[in-house]
Amino acid sequence: MGAAVFFGCAAIAFGPAAALVLLTVAAEPLRVIVLVAGAFFWLLSLLAASLLWFVSVQLSGREDAALLLLGAAAAVLLQELCRFACFKLLKKADEGLATLSEDGRSPISLRQMAYVSGLSFGIISGVFSIVNILADSAGPGTVGIHGDSPYYFITSGEARGRGREEEEEEGSGSEAPCLPTAFLTMALVLLHTFWGVIFFDACERRRAGGLGLVVGSHLLASGLTFLNPWYEASLGPIFILTLCTGLWAFGTAGGSFRNVLKCLSCKQEPEGRVVLYSALQVPPEE
Amino acid sequence: MITFMNNSDSEEEPCNERTSLMSAESPPVPSYQDGLQASEAGEAQAHRKRRAGSSRGPNNTAGGETSGSGVPVRERALENEEEELTLKYGAKHVIMLFVPVTLCMIVVVATIKSVRFYTEKNGQLIYTPFSEDTPSVGQRLLNSVLNTIIMISVIIVMTVFLVLLYKYRCYKFIHGWLILSSLMLLFLFTYIYLGEVLKTYNVAMDYPTLFIVIWNFGAVGMICIHWKGPLQLQQAYLIMISALMALVFIKYLPEWSAWVILGAISIYDLMAVLCPKGPLRMLVETAQERNEPIFPALIYSSAMMWTVGMAKPDTAARGPSQQTWDAAEDGREHLKSPSHAESQMSEARSPVPTRPVTSLEELEEEERGVKLGLGDFIFYSVLVGKAAATASGDWNTTLACFVAILIGLCLTLLLLAVFKKALPALPISITFGLIFYFSTDNLVRPFMDTLASHQLYI
Numbered sequence: 001m002g003a004a005v006f007f008g009c010a011a012i013a014f015g016p017a018a019a020l021v022l023l024t025v026a027a028e029p030l031r032v033i034v035l036v037a038g039a040f041f042w043l044l045s046l047l048a049a050s051l052l053w054f055v056s057v058q059l060s061g062r063e064d065a066a067l068l069l070l071g072a073a074a075a076v077l078l079q080e081l082c083r084f085a086c087f088k089l090l091k092k093a094d095e096g097l098a099t100l101s102e103d104g105r106s107p108i109s110l111r112q113m114a115y116v117s118g119l120s121f122g123i124i125s126g127v128f129s130i131v132n133i134l135a136d137s138a139g140p141g142t143v144g145i146h147g148d149s150p151y152y153f154i155t156s157g158e159a160r161g162r163g164r165e166e167e168e169e170e171g172s173g174s175e176a177p178c179l180p181t182a183f184l185t186m187a188l189v190l191l192h193t194f195w196g197v198i199f200f201d202a203c204e205r206r207r208a209g210g211l212g213l214v215v216g217s218h219l220l221a222s223g224l225t226f227l228n229p230w231y232e233a234s235l236g237p238i239f240i241l242t243l244c245t246g247l248w249a250f251g252t253a254g255g256s257f258r259n260v261l262k263c264l265s266c267k268q269e270p271e272g273r274v275v276l277y278s279a280l281q282v283p284p285e286e
Numbered sequence: 287m288i289t290f291m292n293n294s295d296s297e298e299e300p301c302n303e304r305t306s307l308m309s310a311e312s313p314p315v316p317s318y319q320d321g322l323q324a325s326e327a328g329e330a331q332a333h334r335k336r337r338a339g340s341s342r343g344p345n346n347t348a349g350g351e352t353s354g355s356g357v358p359v360r361e362r363a364l365e366n367e368e369e370e371l372t373l374k375y376g377a378k379h380v381i382m383l384f385v386p387v388t389l390c391m392i393v394v395v396a397t398i399k400s401v402r403f404y405t406e407k408n409g410q411l412i413y414t415p416f417s418e419d420t421p422s423v424g425q426r427l428l429n430s431v432l433n434t435i436i437m438i439s440v441i442i443v444m445t446v447f448l449v450l451l452y453k454y455r456c457y458k459f460i461h462g463w464l465i466l467s468s469l470m471l472l473f474l475f476t477y478i479y480l481g482e483v484l485k486t487y488n489v490a491m492d493y494p495t496l497f498i499v500i501w502n503f504g505a506v507g508m509i510c511i512h513w514k515g516p517l518q519l520q521q522a523y524l525i526m527i528s529a530l531m532a533l534v535f536i537k538y539l540p541e542w543s544a545w546v547i548l549g550a551i552s553i554y555d556l557m558a559v560l561c562p563k564g565p566l567r568m569l570v571e572t573a574q575e576r577n578e579p580i581f582p583a584l585i586y587s588s589a590m591m592w593t594v595g596m597a598k599p600d601t602a603a604r605g606p607s608q609q610t611w612d613a614a615e616d617g618r619e620h621l622k623s624p625s626h627a628e629s630q631m632s633e634a635r636s637p638v639p640t641r642p643v644t645s646l647e648e649l650e651e652e653e654r655g656v657k658l659g660l661g662d663f664i665f666y667s668v669l670v671g672k673a674a675a676t677a678s679g680d681w682n683t684t685l686a687c688f689v690a691i692l693i694g695l696c697l698t699l700l701l702l703a704v705f706k707k708a709l710p711a712l713p714i715s716i717t718f719g720l721i722f723y724f725s726t727d728n729l730v731r732p733f734m735d736t737l738a739s740h741q742l743y744i
Binding site for chain 2: 029030032033036037039040043046047049050051053054063065068071072075076079124125127128129131132133135177181184188221222225226228229
């Protein structure tokens with residue numbers, strides 16, 4: 001059972017992400033670098049948020065839900081801040097690449113970088129959310145986690161005690177609820193990707209509205225997870241949010257219904273340019 | 287140490303690789319700088335990619351054959367081509383190093399997480415004599431610092447010894463030493479590793495089979511590393527021996543000592559490579575003066591070398607399938623003596639760039655590579671492996687360290703492209719790795735655990 005849960009949940013959580021990476025990112029070295037850089041920025045934001053939470057817990061002397069809420073909100077805001085920092089860095093990189101290339105265009109566009117960095121934020125945030133649970137679900141001893149955090153037992157204990165319907169849902173009551181977590185992770189990965197695209201576009205065009213909406217929807221998504229043991233209320237709206245954000249990102253990136261139709265019908269648009277060939281060609285000067 | 291050779295060092299030849307091949311970078315250095323002014327501020331991927339590819343300098347490959355034939359020496363065109371090519375190749379080289387480093391780390395982490403042997407405490411090396419079993423924190427800290435001092439001194443002594451041997455041309459001694467090291471790694475450590483893995487998975491294997499397997503593995507490894515072999519096989523062997531060495535370190539270094547040693551060795555690396563009288567720098571410079579390849583094996587090279595016949599484009603003889611890498615001829619510095627393996631590992635970090643030699647016709651297809659010493663692989667894997675072994679069973683810490691190391695490597699390659707000379711690969715990565723390890727283990731883990739227990743997502 002352990003292996004089935006492990007592979008199933010891993011596939012659910014990271015299937016889309018893995019497909020996106022394999023199909024669009026893995027082949028291009030520049031994109032892989034942007035992927036790793038994005039992950040680094042997310043980690044920095046997490047570090048800052050944890051520091052903030054830790055300090056606040058130490059100062060207040062107790063650990064309660066209000067502080068956690070504040071910590072989560074701070075984490076969201078810091079993530080968006082780091083996304084902005086990532087944008088700045090990538091923008092500079094784009095300009096640098098454009099300067100250095102022969103024809104004045106950089107080999108990777110800012111939109112591609114927006115997509116890849118959003119994807120990287122999604123992947124690393126999803127991984128951090130779920131990997132310990134996955135490892136736990138793979139069965140005792142196999143993965144060799146030494147010294148579990150005490151919370152996992154509490155969580156699984158809660159899950160066990162919570163009621164039959166959840167156990168039926170997962171098929172096994174002895175581990176933390178893997179399946180809803182996996183779905184949430186998948187939604188989160190996709191959401192981050194879409195937010196990345198929208199955010200960069202809004203920054204590029206200096207539209208505060210777009211920025212505000214991204215931050216707002218991130219806070220909303222995070223807030224919805226507070227309803228979490230009540231999965232209908234959290235999973236459903238989050239998936240709806242994912243869908244809407246996806247459509248918005250698609251529109252931002254220049255997509256439209258016509259594009260989709262054209263793509264589906266595999267039509268090739270004739271090039272509007274005339275290509276001139278000459279036997280004597282001077283190598284292009286810069 | 288990562289290095290490319292600096293063009294300006296070997297300017298004796300009028301017709302050197304600089305004019306003949308596009309790999310030359312030095313002449314356009316001013317123009318690079320100019321081009322860079324515009325985008326200077328971003329220590330961005332732009333520079334990184336551009337630069338990372340650009341640094342190969344003329345190399346003192348054995349024979350120094352360069353394609354003297356008919357080079358279109360139009361400096362401008364060459365420069366542009368170089369710029370364009372370095373841009374194209376720069377990011378690729380970063381990935382060419384990401385992949386082996388990642389593979390090595392995956393092997394180490396997978397072993398640590400599954401084979402109990404490497405996390406059990408079974409004594410310590412003689413290089414770290416002080417035990418950490420003391421009750422008081424101060425005593426433990428003191429012991430780990432003392433262990434570090436001893437270890438680093440051993441490393442320094444070994445490196446200096448090696449540099450002296452090299453300076454006084456005792457090549458046979460060095461070769462013998464290196465062969466002994468690889469023998470021990472490829473046979474003894476592999477045997478132990480295989481034994482432990484079989485024990486973990488409760489697989490029975492009889493001695494004759496074991497003998498045949500180990501013999502084949504080791505013999506092919508020796509040939510690939512010290513003589514000739516397919517490039518990818520050689521790379522695979524180098525990754526495996528780095529992983530084995532890292533596992534030995536993870537097992538036998540006590541906890542606090544390991545962290546202090548990692549910190550100290552990055553400082554040592556920084557000094558040994560950059561200070562004018564640093565042993566590694568002297569080694570590299572001596573090799574460059576003598577126009578000699580440094581020692582075979584134990585520097586991981588990511589390049590593909592096309593064996594080239596100078597005058598005739600013999601396409602039948604050449605081609606992508608023929609990626610042989612002449613280990614013996616290449617300038618790779620490799621200071622590893624498994625008998626004193628632990629101390630030596632650090633040295634295996636001094637690369638000398640070897641540029642593949644190609645003829646003009648193959649300009650487009652030449653792939654140049656960047657070299658990374660095996661000591662770097664080893665210490666990266668030690669850091670990630672220790673994180674996997676001791677971080678309260680948390681995968682987040684391991685992943686954070688992994689990302690940190692990759693980013694450090696990226697930045698180092700960027701600096702390499704900027705400075706175009708041998709650079710230490712440890713400091714930036716290890717610093718990031720250590721920062722991320724301690725902060726993730728102590729700050730992020732409680733936060734994420736609390737969030738996870740309430741099933742909150744951020």
